[in-house]
Amino acid sequence: MMDIEQLMDKLGRSGVTVILKVDDERMAEGGEPWTLVMSGPGLGEQGFIRAESSSLNDCLEQGFARLRARPGDWEWLTEIQ
Numbered sequence: 001m002m003d004i005e006q007l008m009d010k011l012g013r014s015g016v017t018v019i020l021k022v023d024d025e026r027m028a029e030g031g032e033p034w035t036l037v038m039s040g041p042g043l044g045e046q047g048f049i050r051a052e053s054s055s056l057n058d059c060l061e062q063g064f065a066r067l068r069a070r071p072g073d074w075e076w077l078t079e080i081q
Contacts, residue, residue, distance in 0.1 A: 010076070011038070011042075014042045014072075014073075015040050015041040015042025015043075016038050016039070016040045016042040016043060016067075017038065017039050017040040018036070018037070018038050019035075019036070019037045019038075020034075020035070020036050020059075021034070021035045021036075021037075022034055022035075022056075023035065031054070032052045032053050032054050032059075033054065034052065034053050034054070034055065034056050034058075034059035035050070035051070035052050035059070036049075036050070036051045036052075036059050036060060036062070036063040037049070037050050038050075038063060038067060042072065043067075043070060044070060044071055044072065046070060049063055049066045049067055049070075050063075051063035051066065064077045
């Protein structure tokens, strides 16, 4: 498994800006506190990616699955599963 610093560094060098957020209010309400947003030139013309979930792992997997579906060299993202 890749550590978070390596992951963010590789995404940044690939032209992707990543924001990962945990929301205490949503957590207190039993909602989906984790949000992942990716944007930047590395995503091409299709714009940004947003994923929300009740767990960090699920949120990351949703977001990275969407990124792997985009054009480009995203096969390396399978390393973090």
